[in-house]
Amino acid sequence: MHKYITYRRVSTAEQGKSGLGLAAQNRDLYTYLTHYSGQPYEVIAEFVDILSGSDDNREELEKAIELAKKEKAILLVAKLDRLSRKVAFIASLMEDKKLQFKVACLPQADKFQLHLYAALAEQERDFISQRTIAALKEAKARGVKLGGLRDKTLKRNKVKKDNSVARAKALEPLIKPLRQQGMSYSAIARVLESTKAKTASGSTRWHSKQVARYLDILGLTKVPSLLLSSRRIQNETDVSIT
Structure with a gap:
């Protein structure tokens, strides 16, 4: 029996965006479980955080990780950036010998590939940050009150x-x-x-x-x-x- 613990994260702003909302993550998790998981399988717990990806205080993720290690279950997420866009954070999870985790959208990815994807996600986060700063500067130059x-x-x-x-x-x-x-x-x-x-x-x-x-x-x-x-x-x- 393959045991899974699912974790989903969404910010308030992301809930309505295609590919990022809870419903979209549910579909990705279901696709992985039905097509890529060993059979039979059981989802023994589900955890959800509703907060920004830049917020490191993720209580539900902490609980999910602890339970996964205790039950020797696999922590399953829809996308890698639902865990974090920080390479150091992803690397710390990989180093934890007691934790197994899988990414639904990357079902065949090994640790090396996940590390590369994490690096790209971190780069994307930095780009979004710079783009936001530039947009705010432009808005301020146009006289928009911030x-x-x-x-x-x-x-x-x-x-x-x-x-x-x-x-x-x-x-x-x-x-x-x-x-x-x-x-x-x-x-x-x-x-x-x-x-x-x-x-x-x-x-x-x-x-x-x-x-x-x-x-x-x-x-x-x-x-x-x-x-x-x-x-x-x-x-x-x-x-x-x-």
Whole structure:
């Protein structure tokens, strides 16, 4: 029996757009389950977040991931960007040995291909951001008055971003040397738990994607090239010895 947990995400603005609404995601999930899943299968739980893709506080996704690992089920999403458009976040999910996830629209994709798609999704997000900024500048030049709820939203987002940067800086003395040693996100999460360091919500439980988020802020997602070279040399030495 193949067990699945489905996760769908939609923002208020996206609900009516073709290919992004909940109904469209349902169709993609159904197509995958009926044509690509091993038989028999069972969907044991469904989770939905209604928020922007730029919002990292996804309570339902957290629940879906935890349950998928606990039940040894497959986390199934319609599109990769429903999880995230951030490469670091997708990479953290791939590194989690206890988690399996599938993308309905990419049923045959392996981890390498998913990483490429994630990189393209991140590029698309950056392009949309720049396009929005340009459109606002043009509107302002035409005399359109900008403000209202948008100003409040921007201020709120800036506060959230500033808080995330502050937390990342506070953790930098601990997580930076660990990452420089080549530790995975999951391993660093375990170290943080052992030190009783607290997350943004005040919990002492850490997930690899939280570590990935802070390392991304600090620009430390990549393992140092010198460390990779030393590992390669060690592997070559081990082969020659055998």
